[in-house]
Amino acid sequence: MQTTTNSPQKIITRTVWILSLVSLFNDIASEMLIPVMPMFLKQIGFTIVAIGILEGIAEAVAGLSKSYFGKQSDISGKRLPFIQLGYTLSAISKPMMAMFIYPVWIFFARTLDRLGKGVRTAARDAMLSDEATPATKGRVFGFNRSMDTFGAVLGPAIALAFLYFYPGDYKALFLWSIIPGIAVILLTRIIKEKKKPVITNTTATKTRVSFFAFVGYWKTSSAQYKKLVTGLLLFALFNSSDIFLLLKMKENGLNDTEVLGIYIFYNLVYAIIAYPVGMLADKLGLKKIFLIGLAAFAAVYIGFAFNNNLVVFFLLFILYGFYAAATDGISKAWISNIVDKSETATAIGTYTGFQSICALIASSVCGLLWYNFGATVTFLITAVVTAIVIFYLAFYKRKLIS
DSSP states (O other), X not given: OOOGGGSHHHHSOHHHHHHHHHHHHHHHHHHHHGGGHHHHHHHTTOOHHHHHHHHHHHHHHHHHHHHHHHHHHHHHTOXXXXXXXXXXXXXXHHHHTTTOOOHHHHHHHHHHHHHHHHHHHHHHHHHHXXXXXXXXXXXXXXXXXHHHHHHHHHXXXXXXXXXXXXXXXXXXXXXXXXXXXXXXXXXXXXXXXXXXXXXXXXXXXXXXXXXTHHHHHHHHSOHHHHHHHHHHHHHHTXXXXXXXXXXXXXXXXXXXXXXXXXXXXXXXXXXXXXXXXXXXXXXXXXXXXXXXXXXXXXXXXXXXXXXXXXXXXXXXXXXXXXXXXXXXXXXXXXXXXXXXXXXXXXXXXXXXHHHHHHHHHHHHHHHHHXXXXXXXXXXXXXXXXHXXXXXXXHTOOOOOOO
């Protein structure tokens, strides 16, 4: 009796391994810099307002481009060129930020980094989906998220060690990020893409793809896709940046080292449990694990609304790590199971495009709520909306696309 289809070696294929190593090294490069990005930008003369505008523009470019390049990937029937180009752009853009301090150059380099994310994301997730079956997607996406998040553990740790020996030398840290960046570029060159059919329909191939392609796809997508993504986007509208959780800890008297330590700890928890949670999702169902993850998220925000104890913050971030593991890759696996393989990248890109817009709105809304009503009300409103989303998705029914 054959058992190869269920063996770990078959589930985590060579392509999944390489893509996951790419995610690992890319996140090392990114997370080396993210914790020090505000200090570096302030050091070279950026105001808080300018930093906000920079990050807003960069994230908007990333979000809006995901659907466009996802559609291009589906039309061409190719994933690898988009993966290689996207990761290369991100790898070279990081050290570019340290070459010159002119605001226009910084905007260009940072936007190039996020554009790289937009170019590669949908194609990479589609390639991961192609390597899996509906019964193994939880494990495949969970493994990739696990490796990615290990990078988010190692990156800040490297930054802490570097700045311990070279305090304030942010420019050198940005330049050194090219080392994991080179590893990323080289790894993408050894990925082998499966042969896929190219869309030959003359209307599809001749139609010009708009940068706002996600709006067009939404109009023509299936009812079950719209219902699922509507629930996911309602959650995204109130799922603000993790910066607000870190800010709450700072307001409760934790120092920078404690806050960064908890952040690294959260990523470590996420990295360790992402694959086991993916296995559980394959056994119990993607929907069930996703909803449990949302329940964990609501519990964390209720906890943050009232807690001011260091130990409890650690416990809440353990739960937050479970939430991330149970929702991030799982949501994309869920979407890929309800759309045709020929439009996987477009479907995921459309979702992530809308999600990026919602993320911008969420952080703005959270900031306004915090300013006017305080942290407790802000976190409680987020928890209540999450409970509504759980109720909505609990009644979601789907047909599996084979």
